[in-house]
Amino acid sequence: MSISSLVSPQVVSVTAGMSIxxxxxxxxxxxxxxxxxxxxxxxxxxxxxxxxAIACGVDGVSPDGPVRTLARHPPVTVLESTPLPDAIAxxxxxxxxxxxxxxxxxxxxxxxSADDLIPLLGEELAALGETVRFPHSVPV
Amino acid sequence: xxxxxxxxxxxxxxxxxxxxxxxxRLMAHHHVGALVVTRxxxxxxxxxxxxxTTAVVAxxxxxxxxxxxxxxxxEPAFVRDHSGIMExxxxxxxxxxxxxxxxxxxxxxxxxxAADDLLLYLAKEIAYLGRAFSRGWEVERATKDAPG
Numbered sequence: 430m431s432i433s434s435l436v437s438p439q440v441v442s443v444t445a446g447m448s449i450x451x452x453x454x455x456x457x458x459x460x461x462x463x464x465x466x467x468x469x470x471x472x473x474x475x476x477x478x479x480x481x482a483i484a485c486g487v488d489g490v491s492p493d494g495p496v497r498t499l500a501r502h503p504p505v506t507v508l509e510s511t512p513l514p515d516a517i518a519x520x521x522x523x524x525x526x527x528x529x530x531x532x533x534x535x536x537x538x539x540x541x542s543a544d545d546l547i548p549l550l551g552e553e554l555a556a557l558g559e560t561v562r563f564p565h566s567v568p569v
Numbered sequence: 570x571x572x573x574x575x576x577x578x579x580x581x582x583x584x585x586x587x588x589x590x591x592x593x594r595l596m597a598h599h600h601v602g603a604l605v606v607t608r609x610x611x612x613x614x615x616x617x618x619x620x621x622t623t624a625v626v627a628x629x630x631x632x633x634x635x636x637x638x639x640x641x642x643x644e645p646a647f648v649r650d651h652s653g654i655m656e657x658x659x660x661x662x663x664x665x666x667x668x669x670x671x672x673x674x675x676x677x678x679x680x681x682x683a684a685d686d687l688l689l690y691l692a693k694e695i696a697y698l699g700r701a702f703s704r705g706w707e708v709e710r711a712t713k714d715a716p717g
Contacts, residue, residue: 453627462619479602482621486593486632547688554695 432516433509435546436530436539442467443476445497452496453481463527465537466500472529472537474500506531509538516541572652572671575690576680580670582607583616585638589625592616592637603668605678606641612670612678614641647672650679654690657682 442465443452452464456478466473476499484490484499505523507516509530520528526543583592583604592604596618606614616637624640625632646664648657650671660669661684671680 450626450629453622457623457627478622479618481626482593482618483597485626486590486621487597492626492629 430513431510432507432513432530432541435513435549436509436541437545441465442537443496444468445473445495445500447496448493449481449485449490449496449499450492452476453478453492456481463540463542464496465529465540466497467537468497470536472504472506472531472535473497474502474504475525475527475529475540476500504529507541508533513546517543517546570654570690571650572648572654572657572682573650573680575654575686576671576682577686577689578603578668578681578683580605580678580681582678583637584608585613585636585641587637588633589621589630589635589637589640590632593618593621593632596621601681603681604637605670605681606637607678611676612645612647612672614638614643615645615666615668615670616641617668645670647676647678648682649673654687658687 441455441459441461441463443455445466445468447455452466455464456462462479463475463477465475476496480499480501485492490498505519505525506529507519509532511519511530516528520526520543528541529537530539530541532538578601579599581595581599581601581604583595583606585606585608595604596602602619603615603617605612606616614637620640620642621632624630625635646660646666647670648660650673652660652671657669661667667684669682670678671682672678
C-alpha cells in the first residue's frame with residue numbers, strides 16, 4: 430500500500446515571506462498545528478505551533494520576522510509512491526510525526542500525518558480482532 | 570494497570586499569575602507541551618504550547634505581559650490516578666483533549682497522560698503478542714522436527 434491515498438490534500442501552506450504572527454493566525458483560523466512553508470511550489474519545511482511558541486517565548490525571535498526562518502531544513506519529504514511502512518520508518522528516523530509528500534518533480538502534494546495513520550491501523554486491528562474472535566466461522 | 574504507570578510526561582506546574590513567557594520556558598526546559606495550572610496545589614487549568622501560539626502570538630499580544638490565567642483552559646477535564654486505559658480514552662474523547670491531568674483524591678495533579686503514552690503502551694502490547702505468536706511456531710518446529 431502506497432501512501433498516496435492517505436495523504437491529506439488540504440495542505441495548509443504559507444509563503445516564505447509571511448510573518449510568524451501571520452502563520453500563527455493561519456494555524457488558529459484553520460484549526461491546524463502545522464503549516465508547510467513553500468517558496469513557489471517548492472517545499473522549504475514544516476513549522477508547528479510548538480516551533481512558534483518556543484521561538485518567540487524562549488529564543489527571542491520576533492513574531493514580525495519571516496516564518497521561513499523557522500522551517501526545519503532540510504524538509505523531511507517522501508514521494509507519494511512510497512510504501513506506508515517506509516513512510517512510517519522515515520518518520521521514526523527523523524523523529525517527526527508529519528512528512529511532506531512530493532510528486533516526481535519535487536512539488537508538494539500533501540502532508541502525511543501520524544495522526545491520520547492511527548485510525549487506519551486501529552480499524553485494521555479491530556477487523557483482525559473480530560476475525561480471531563470467531564476463528565471457526567471464518568472460511569479458509 | 571493504573572494510568573500513572575503509563576503516563577510518561579513529567580507533570581510541570583505553573584501559577585495562573587505567571588506570564589506566557591514563563592510558561593513556554595518551562596515547556597521548553599521540561600520538553601513538555603502542556604503545563605498544569607495550580608492554585609494552592611489544586612488544579613485550576615491547563616495551558617499548552619498551542620495556546621501560546623494561537624492566543625498570544627497570533628493575536629499580537631506580548632508574551633512578557635500576558636498572564637497564564639488569560640490563555641489557559643479553565644476547569645480542565647481530568648482523570649483519577651486509579652483510572653484504567655479505557656476510562657482515560659473515553660475521557661479524552663469526551664473532552665476532545667489529547668492530554669489529561671491525572672489527579673489524586675485532593676485534586677492535586679500527579680501526572681499528565683497523553684494520547685502518545687497510550688499509543689506506545691498499546692503498541693508494546695501488540696508487539697509482545699506478535700512475538701508470542703512467532704515464538705509459538707518456532708517452538709513447534711523445534712519440537713516436531715527434533716530427531717528421535
